Amino acid sequence: MKVRLTDALVANAALPPGTVDLVIWDRDVSGFGLRIRPTGKSWILAYRPAGAGRRANTKKMKLATVGAVAKVSAARTLAQVTQGRIASGADPLAERAQQRVRENARLNDLLDRYDRHLDRRQYVNRRDVLSSLRTRMAALLSRDILTITGADLAKIVEGIRQRGLFGAAEAFRTHCRAFLTWCVTGAKVLPVNPLAGHRKERSTRADRIAKEEKGRALTDLELARVWSAADPETTFGRLIRFLVLTGCRRGEGAGLTWTMMNSAENVFDLPAVFVKQGRGHKVPIAPALRAILDLCHRDARSDLVFPSGRTGGEMSGWTKSMKAFTARAEVDFTLHDLRRTFRTGLSKLGVDVDTAEIAIGHARADLEAIYNRDDAFDRLRNAFERWASRVVALAEMPASMRSAA
Numbered sequence: 001m002k003v004r005l006t007d008a009l010v011a012n013a014a015l016p017p018g019t020v021d022l023v024i025w026d027r028d029v030s031g032f033g034l035r036i037r038p039t040g041k042s043w044i045l046a047y048r049p050a051g052a053g054r055r056a057n058t059k060k061m062k063l064a065t066v067g068a069v070a071k072v073s074a075a076r077t078l079a080q081v082t083q084g085r086i087a088s089g090a091d092p093l094a095e096r097a098q099q100r101v102r103e104n105a106r107l108n109d110l111l112d113r114y115d116r117h118l119d120r121r122q123y124v125n126r127r128d129v130l131s132s133l134r135t136r137m138a139a140l141l142s143r144d145i146l147t148i149t150g151a152d153l154a155k156i157v158e159g160i161r162q163r164g165l166f167g168a169a170e171a172f173r174t175h176c177r178a179f180l181t182w183c184v185t186g187a188k189v190l191p192v193n194p195l196a197g198h199r200k201e202r203s204t205r206a207d208r209i210a211k212e213e214k215g216r217a218l219t220d221l222e223l224a225r226v227w228s229a230a231d232p233e234t235t236f237g238r239l240i241r242f243l244v245l246t247g248c249r250r251g252e253g254a255g256l257t258w259t260m261m262n263s264a265e266n267v268f269d270l271p272a273v274f275v276k277q278g279r280g281h282k283v284p285i286a287p288a289l290r291a292i293l294d295l296c297h298r299d300a301r302s303d304l305v306f307p308s309g310r311t312g313g314e315m316s317g318w319t320k321s322m323k324a325f326t327a328r329a330e331v332d333f334t335l336h337d338l339r340r341t342f343r344t345g346l347s348k349l350g351v352d353v354d355t356a357e358i359a360i361g362h363a364r365a366d367l368e369a370i371y372n373r374d375d376a377f378d379r380l381r382n383a384f385e386r387w388a389s390r391v392v393a394l395a396e397m398p399a400s401m402r403s404a405a
């Protein structure tokens with residue numbers, strides 16, 4: 001219907017019985033009308049984009065709710081102003097759609113969506129990956145993803161490398177490329193990956209030598225110093241001792257919960273989603289590890305075995321903590337070196353290769369069937385207990401005797 005809209009007509013207009021959508025078109029301004037739905041009343045404008053021709057479909061856009069613009073005269077003026085913009089070539093509905101895309105394409109919002117995506121996929125290192133991305137790209141979080149260029153991201157990578165953090169730079173590049181690939185294929189907010197052509201630098205001979213020298217197993221003297229410096233009265237000290245005794249990765253220790261402990265079997269059962277290789281992993285609790293666990297204080301804020309004293313959540317600030325610890329222990333090492341030390345130590349104790357590989361969670365598919373047999377688990381427990389006894393013995397041994405032990 002077409003009538004001259006008035007304030008009284010708008011106030012009294014209602015949906016006829018059995019109707020869920022009604023438009024009353026204004027007689028004075030073509031395409032302007034009042035729309036009534038069960039959810040309320042709103043002003044609308046029907047239009048065709050300039051130059052589209054009469055065969056083009058008519059678009060209907062909401063101008064405002066009657067609650068926001070109560071007077072017909074004000075709504076009519078709003079419609080006429082919008083018609084003027086359309087006559088000049090604007091397409092208000094297309095602009096709104098583009099605005100919604102821009103709002104959904106802010107880097108910060110996309111990282112939130114990516115976080116939920118990795119959570120659904122049960123990605124083990126999700127928290128570390130998102131923390132790295134947010135920290136490294138902090139200055140870009142409010143930006144539209146379409147405005148972030150490969151040069152912007154390459155500058156971040158180069159900045160990390162200039163601080164000497166070559167491993168961190170490569171990790172960021174890898175995680176960022178994966179995130180941007182998801183933006184292309186999953187979120188569909190990017191036409192191409194800005195880092196698609198940004199590849200890892202080709203290693204020089206010096207790089208390869210440095211890489212070989214970076215990872216190492218601690219000597220007996222160094223291991224004893226680390227054990228002694230790891231104060232069991234502190235959470236960080238207990239975590240260090242846990243990593244020494246189990247060969248677990250840093251994230252596995254930091255995220256360990258009491259619910260993973262199987263008291264009946266005296267073992268930690270790490271679920272598949274928690275472990276990097278995507279398979280469950282059993283960590284027998286040797287007497288030396290039991291002594292450490294007995295010193296742990298349950299935190300009411302979480303179920304973590306080694307929670308952050310400040311937040312109750314997972315530990316963070318590893319660089320700062322390790323810098324202070326290595327200075328105290330007088331040993332230059334990384335937490336992953338403790339995993340290498342554990343594996344090397346098992347070999348020195350004569351533990352067979354298959355059992356040693358299972359002990360650090362590197363079991364092949366054909367080994368898992370063997371691992372599930374009772375006698376194989378007995379060998380695994382024996383390996384953990386022998387290693388724990390070795391570590392404690394080294395720590396208690398006079399320094400002059402350690403190299404010969």
